[in-house]
Amino acid sequence: MNEITITIDGRTVQTQEGEYILNAARANGIFIPAICYLTRCSPTLACRICLVEADGKQVYACNAKAKQGMEITTTTPNIESERRAIMEVYDVNHPLECGVCDQSGECELQNYTLEMGVDQQTYAIKDTHKPAQDWGLIHYDPALCIMCERCITVCKDMIGDAALSTVARGSDPIEAAFKESMPKDAYAMWNKLNKSLISPNAGDTLDCTNCGECTSVCPVGALVSSDYQYTSNAWEHKQIPATCAHCSAGCQLSYDIKHTSVENPESKIYRVKNEWNYVSLCGAGRYGYDFENKNVTKDAVAFDAAIAAFKQADTIAFTSTITNEEALILQRLKEKFGYRLINEEARAFKSFLNAYSAVSGTSLYGGDLGEVHASDFVVSIGSALKTDNPNARFAMNNALSMNKGAGLYFHPINDPVIAGMSKSVTQFNHAPMMEEAALYLILDLFADKAAMPSSVSEYLAGFHSTKTVTVEETVDEKVTETVVKKVLNEETGVEEEVSEEVTKTVKKKVSKEVEVDENALFALLNAPAGFSDTLTKYLAKKERFSLMVGPDLYTHPNASNCARLVALIEKYTQFSVTMIPNLSNTLGVAMICDLDSERGSYTIGYNTAGNFTLSALGGGDLDMPALNQQEGTLTNIDKRVNPTNAALSFSGYVLNDIANALGLSSKYTVDYTAQLPKQAGFKATCFDALPNHYTNSGEEVRGYRLDIQTVTVDTDENVTPFDADKAINENVVYLANPVLQFSPFTAASHQLQENGGLYVSKTFMESNSWNEGDRVNVKTARGELSLNVIADGKIEGDIAYLPTFDTAINSEALFDGYRFACVSIQKV
Amino acid sequence: MHHEEVFTDRNVSEHSAYYYVDIENYPVTGWDKFKQVVKRAAKGELFVGLWVVMREMIKFDIHTVQYPKEKLPIGPRYRAVHKLLRLWESGYERCIGCGLCEKICISDCIRMDTRIDENSRKEVTEYSINLGRCIFCGYCAEVCPELAIVHGGRYENGSEQRAHFVIKDDMLTPLDLLTAGEQSEYPGFGAIIPGSDASVKKTPLAY
Known part of the structure; x- marks a missing residue:
């Protein structure tokens, strides 16, 4: 890629050869209107509003590539008349329900209609009947749809489900007189718009992994979250920038909070939003947001019991759904009191890294x-x-x-x-x-x-x-x-x-x-x-x-x-x-904590079983804040230390309170951010100095990256041959979670609540003549479980899997570390 | 002496409406002050006042308004405690829950809860105004696209606490009053300006 120079509206701009004009303009803060284009996806050419003049020729900024010395004008009288006509066409028959629409002003149709100064309507066509459709977690109102096809584009080019496509709208042809009277591109755009609607490929409802990215990219209120529908206006929300707590991707998102109701002034998370041009969320991140530990007060008795338990304990077992700061507190406690720190999956990852x-x-x-x-x-x-x-x-x-x-x-x-x-x-x-x-x-x-x-x-x-x-x-x-x-x-x-x-x-x-x-x-x-x-x-x-x-x-x-x-x-x-680290902060824990392999006699369990349990899920001996109630940092797959903020308040005790009572001294948990171990690649940056945003050019400005250290290498690079006889060829069970679930935290959120079971493919279920909900005994060398059979349409073949998100099912007990095991499954 | 006030001429002169009031000099010495007290006490001015009251009481011709039994009529555009109106024909609530009143409220005293109802419409389940914060500016009525929230004439806001609320049930026109034709349109802020139709351009329709 070569650096080239182009001129946009008289401004000299540096960009890469082959970059789209639109992206070059955006990266340099020059505004070119565009509706259907999505950064990181292929140009759709549905809206045609990004029309610009390049070297005297009209081109679409979203698919015309910049060439050395190109002279670009973003507006000419002709382009302006095209844009105005396009916006008028979009407004034809658009329902006048802005007052109740869930887009509530975050609407690109509204913005561009005003931007182009549309104050009267020239065009008309008979409307068609387009009833709203319920697609489960997603609600589609075709009457509001402007057919920019961003949902189709993101589903195909980014997500990979390709679950949406266009179907015929069944409307009247456009009046012939308009072809002569209206601007050329506006007519072409209308012609295309008038022919189609969005529809799931699976028929009446969606068959996909439910990431909901289509609702996120929708410029109007056509695709919205069913749960969010009519519950609030966008402008009422305070957006809390955070890092998703569910997996190691550590996606940037914002929790949209508002008071719960007229009666209850406590904050509540209404929805999750993301910068869809630069980061795509999965369904767990988008819908699994209300996993907070609710109704917790400062229970002094439980706290004293916790201190006593810490004094008695010799082991702390924990999971990797904690912040770097909490991991450091645990490590400091280990250094001071000699606790053994137990976290098997982080230890496995750490020894793999070593x-x-x-x-x-x-x-x-x-x-x-x-x-x-x-x-x-x-x-x-x-x-x-x-x-x-x-x-x-x-x-x-x-x-x-x-x-x-x-x-x-x-x-x-x-x-x-x-x-x-x-x-x-x-x-x-x-x-x-x-x-x-x-x-x-x-x-x-x-x-x-x-x-x-x-x-x-x-x-x-x-x-x-x-x-x-x-x-x-x-x-x-x-x-x-x-x-x-x-x-x-x-x-x-x-x-x-x-x-x-x-x-x-x-x-x-x-x-x-x-x-x-x-x-x-x-x-x-x-x-x-x-x-x-x-x-x-x-x-x-x-x-x-x-x-x-x-x-x-x-x-x-x-x-x-x-x-x-x-x-x-x-x-x-x-x-x-x-x-790919296993859990949200496996990498952070692996870098910060010295983990042990053997438990002692008395264990404190943090979000896991122990003689005394600290739990962010509720139901433990002492309540802890969940990751949406804490500030701190998480280390993600990109080796980035990302800040996350507390979306909801927590009025109980936190790990730092326990640490202070035991003799460490720190006012806030985030005071530890600057103390994260330098030798592991962390930087001495304090929490409040960590940025969390994307720039217009798509550059990720979030936290900082871990420094990669040089390590002394072994003298030999020997590897051992593999043993093909060890292959497990039949009766295999795997340890994994279904789509939308990662941990008990995802299952705690109200939209993703479900019970686990034995997940099998449809073909496997048929070949065993099982039905959904049948009770089976799952037996491995290490144990046995009695579970319901659940069909998973998103796997094929004869390997069943057991989930880890359901606390009622102790799947891990059936496995010997390795995620696969030999199994016998008997119908009860 | 009756003066016809000519307010255009504010110079004090013989011809103007303004004149100097003849006020005696204030007593300065202690003795003078004592004399004034004695003079006024002996004159029986107190009984003059008491007599006026007595006389009017005997006459049984009282001009004071018997508040709170009686209330003076107030201007139709007066901005007192809010009302939520209903549609005349169907009796449905006019409020669509758009939230503009909540947004525009400069003292942040309006809150509403909405949800999607069985007919897939936006339903306002609760609506509250904290009258302790409300400054009765009228912005909510002005911004309302449905002429749903308006100001009424109820101006008594006395309460035991600084924060006190009116909720939807207090403000919404009861159905029996609506059918009795006792709901009135509000001519104040937010009402349709006479002649508005002339300034609207018609959208073409293909029917």
Whole structure:
């Protein structure tokens, strides 16, 4: 990409070659009206309002690329008349219900109607009957829809569900006289608008992962959250900038708060909003917002009991849904009183990181989701991507659809959502325990074999064999024939026969014996037939490679070998590597706390079981604030330390109060922000100095990034071979959550309340002749559970999974660390 | 002496409406002050006043308004405690819950709760005005697009606490009064300006 200079309205602007004019203008604070364009997605050309003049020619700013020296004018009299006509057309038959519309003034139709000075209407068409539709969490009112198609665009280019498309509106044709009388682009836009409406592909209702991003991008009130409908006006809300508490993506969002009702002045979160041009939320982030610990008061008796328990305890067990500051408090308590800190998933992640560092020489992985967005070849290994980290899935989908990318997805569970992303994505539904083989395959396909340790190269060479296959090929064959022609001899006037040689090309089928290379890893990983050809196609013109590795690897019995392989991939291939931390702040906890493996005799459980429990979910021995009631920082997958603010007040005791009572001294929890360990890459920045916003050019200005430290490396880069016999081929159960759930906190919010069970694919349910709600006994080597069967339409195949979000189901007890286990399922 | 006041000429002169009141000099010394007290006490001025009261009482011709039994009529545009009106024909509440009154209120004393009702319409479930904060500026009535919130004539705001509220039930026209035709339109802030139709341009319709 080259830096170029263009001129917009007389202002000289620096931008990248190939950047859209609209984005270049926006990045430099120049206003060009646009409705249908979404940053990071493909131009739709539905609204045509971004019309500008570039070098004397009218172009659409959203899809015209900037060229060196381009002179751009954003308004001319003709463009102004087009824009005004377009806005008039949008206003034709638009219901006059702005007073009750949920967009309540945050309406782009309203804004641009005023901006273009529409004060009277010229156009008219007979209206059609368009009843409102209920799509579950989402409500669609087609009467308000202006057909900008942003919902369709974001669903396809960003989310990857492609659950929406246009259907016929069934309206009258536009009066012929308008074609002559109205501006050209306005007519074309009206013509398109008049033909279509939005509709779910699944028929009457949506079949998708319910991220609700379509409601977020809707410029009018056509798509809104069903729960929010008519409950409040946007301007009544105070927006609390925060970081989503549910997964490691740590998306920026704002909690919209207002008093609960006329009677109750307590604040309540009404909805969640996001900067949809720069960050997309999943459904858990958007709908799982009211997980606060309600009605808590300062219970001095419980607090004294807690202090007594801390004095008695020798162990603190906790989960990673805590802030960095709380993690530091726990670490300080450990340093002072010698507590053992127990957090198994963070410890697994930490030892994975350490094993990785021993080969790579860096404390942290080099990639992030921004890098994935920019890639054109994305590989995911060891993660149920759509539920482990929805934003990682969005990033992969965005890369595939916007960069003409291709992708490989290695996971035992077949995921129709991944398959639906693009034609250029291949799923390897390998057996559990074969993750190392997948990592070896990446090394085999992409590594610089000469630079790699020879032992690895030799090991990989062992999987290759040459096979002779008979191929039928069509070959062009040149045939030379002698043709006799009659030519008139001009001198004599007599026809003479002349023989001439003519060369012809003839297509001929030839069967040929060819020696091909056979890669045994393909078969071991259940690659689809003909994958090597597919791969060749995928790899054409690819420049940026990204690898995402997930939690399946961290708890893998050979986790440290997996980590070393990941480091080798980062070192000897072009791949940038991103690791997906399990929970919201797993990375932060792993960087801050020294974690232990063995519990002592008396355990304090923080959001987890213990002899004395501190709980942000309620029902513990002492109530703690949930993450929407606390300020602090969370470390996300992008290695970014993001600030989050308290949306709701909390009147009970916090961990800092306990720490103060035990002898630490800090007025506020956030006083610890500046004290986060420097040697782990944190900076000595105080909480109030941390920014939390995006710039107009889309730059993420949130908190700060962890510094990556240099680590002393092992002298050898040895990795051990994998054992294909360890593969678990049948009766497998997985530990994962369904779409929209991450933890008990998501299930605590009123829109996402549900009970867990044994989740199985529809085909698996049919083949066992189970019905939804049937009771089954799920038995592994470590225990047994009696559960209801729940059908999950978003998985395929014969692997069932158990959730972790339902506190009534202790799924973890059935697993031996690793997320897969051998299982027997019996119907009761 | 009756003066016809010519307010255009405010110079004090023989011809103007203004004149000097003849006031004796104030007593300065203690003795003078004592004399004034004795003079006034002996004159029986107190009984003059008492007699006037007595005389008027005997006459039984009293001109004072018997508040709170009687109230003086107030101007139709007077801005006192709010009312919520109903539609004349259907009897539905005029308020659509748009929240503009809540937004424009400069003393932030209006609050409302809304929800989606069974007919998918926006329903105002509760509406309250804190009269202890209200300054009766009339902005809420002016901004209301439905002529739903208006000012009424009830001006008694005495209460035991500084904060006191009127809620929807207090303000909404009862249905029996509506059918009795006792709801009146408010001609003050927010009412339609006479001749408004002339300034509106008609939107073309394709029917």
